[in-house]
Amino acid sequence: MLHAFHRISLLTGALCLSASVALAAAAMPGTPAALTKASAWTTAAGNTVLATPERIKAMNAQMDKATFGDSIQDLGASISGDKLTGYVNSFGMDEDQYIQRAPISHSFASQLVQDAKANIRPTNTVKYGVVVDRVDLRSFPTLQRAFDSASDTQFDNWQETAVDPATPVRVYHTNPQGNFIFVRTPHYRGWVPRNKVAITDAKTWQTYANPASPAVVTGRVLTLQAGTQPQLYQMGTAIPTQGGNLLLPTRNHQGYLQIVPVKAAYGADLHQGYLPYTANNTIEMAFKHLGAPYGWGGMHNSVDCSSFVQDVYKTMGIQLPRNGDEQAQSFPGKSFQGMTHAEKLAYIKTAAPGSLLFTPYHVMMVLGNYNGTPYMIHSLASYGMETSSGVVKNRIMQVVVSKVDLLAGSGTPLVDQMTQCNTWK
Known part of the structure; x- marks a missing residue:
């Protein structure tokens, strides 16, 4: 028995x-409306498979070991x-x-x-x-x-x-x-x-x-x-x-x-089944969140910065850790230690679409370059908005497309706070 x-x-x-509902994305400084569509960033080369299921399984095991030990x-x-x-x-x-x-x-x-x-x-x-x-x-x-x-x-x-x-x-x-x-x-x-x-x-x-x-x-x-x-x-x-x-x-x-x-x-x-791991699939899944509310820890049935990228990668079978610091530490990446503003921008311009950028408090996804400027998509709580009286903190609480040198709420460009770039492959 x-x-x-x-x-x-x-x-x-x-x-x-549930029906797919179009979300209204907020306009961001320096982001033309044309760049708020996935089709602006997908390419023929973006259909290339970046990792086999066997490689993905090995990456998942590596991240599990780094995060939990098991x-x-x-x-x-x-x-x-x-x-x-x-x-x-x-x-x-x-x-x-x-x-x-x-x-x-x-x-x-x-x-x-x-x-x-x-x-x-x-x-x-x-x-x-x-x-x-x-x-x-x-x-x-x-x-x-x-x-x-x-x-x-x-x-x-x-x-x-x-x-x-x-x-x-x-x-x-x-x-x-x-x-x-x-x-x-x-x-x-x-x-x-x-x-x-x-x-x-x-x-x-x-x-x-x-x-x-x-x-x-x-x-x-x-x-x-x-x-x-x-x-x-x-x-x-x-x-x-x-x-x-x-x-x-x-x-x-x-x-x-x-x-x-x-x-x-x-x-x-x-x-x-899981989607093939390609740059285009990564971008297309990310843009399904554009305009979604920022949800700290999954509040409001939505995503914060690290769960946003985690959910996107999960569709392709890649199981990122939940928190941003664990995502950065669980897989080898390019450290930005000692790099200047210009050096970071130059590196990000060469980063593969779908790569993740990390600050001590935020995670962002690389989209590519437009007119020589790198852009990213991320679930953002607030940013710094320039006014006649100086930089003020604008709480936006939304998934947005922005330039990588968007001002943080403190007035510092986000790129200056970035510590690392990771590409899973």
């Missing part, structure tokens, strides 16, 4: 694709209490923050920290799970949002990232109230509401962790209907398939996985 967490059932459902596939059946405590404690509590415009109380902050560590045993069983609804991954077991100021509503310090349905996770730990679980996703660790993850067995989990023939979301977002449950998927999500059906994950009343087979309807927003 199978254990309870082995129970899997198949249900039937109908497919509902793959989610390599995790064992248990974890020591000391190791798990280290993971949980890695999210430091800063009490100088605001919730609902009021300062965080010391008692509330202390209780969250204690809840995160409570119930950790010397040895802890690690379960297999699958995400069933797009969900926020949190620093602590709470959905309360924490901000640096009473007026801020955009940059939640406890928002780590967002996780899409069909994402495999390993479940480390449950908080005392039983409503949050601490998980490892392929790219991150953190807390999610328990009801957003379905428990399954190791064999079925592999269907989602290593899908043989995935359908890949190539729209900015896509809504699928799993029975009565609508599910929002973001670009790059790989959904397992079988016999022409998508295998959509749902959670039954006991908390276990129920798979809903839904007929796959391939088109502009859903592709059979």
Whole structure:
């Protein structure tokens, strides 16, 4: 007889694709309107395949090792209490923050920290799970949002990232109230509401962790209907398939996985398998986000700078780490250390389209050159706007096309802050 967490059932459902909605992109200084279309940057040479599936697999393994030391596939059946405590404690509590415009109380902050560590045993069983609804991954077991100021509503310090349905996770730990679980996703660790993850067995989990023939979301977002449950998927999500059906994950009343087979309807927003890794595919996927709202940590069902480039590369099977510093450090790149403004510009003019540019706080994607000026596409919170009274910070909160020497909010050209350029090949 199978254990309870082995129970899997198949249900039937109908497919509902979300309509592609044209987004209005803001005008940027020095960016002609003609450059805000993917066709301005795609070329015949851009159809060249840049890396084979075998090479992509090797790059992914290299990035996993650099970021985590292992793959989610390599995790064992248990974890020591000391190791798990280290993971949980890695999210430091800063009490100088605001919730609902009021300062965080010391008692509330202390209780969250204690809840995160409570119930950790010397040895802890690690379960297999699958995400069933797009969900926020949190620093602590709470959905309360924490901000640096009473007026801020955009940059939640406890928002780590967002996780899409069909994402495999390993479940480390449950908080005392039983409503949050601490998980490892392929790219991150953190807390999610328990009801957003379905428990399954190791064999079925592999269907989602290593899908043989995935359908890949190539729209900015896509809504699928799993029975009565609508599910929002973001670009790059790989959904397992079988016999022409998508295998959509749902959670039954006991908390276990129920798979809903839904007929796959391939088109502009859903592709059979990963896209070939080409410059043109990279650019075309990036431009599907143009005009989308900036979403810190996946807030607003959108992307910040690092999740934007991560989602684009995921459509081609390249699994970048989630955070910008990890993306820069996990793969060899060209260091800009000691280079002047002119030297950086000269190098960027030669960089392959789709290459990533890094500052300590931002990630941008190279598009190419227009009239001798290099341009990039990026999910941008704010930039510096020149006025008669000097440079002022303009909060734009959008995916935009701009020159690489766009002014940062501080008034310094972004290119002067750039530290590295990475090209995956």
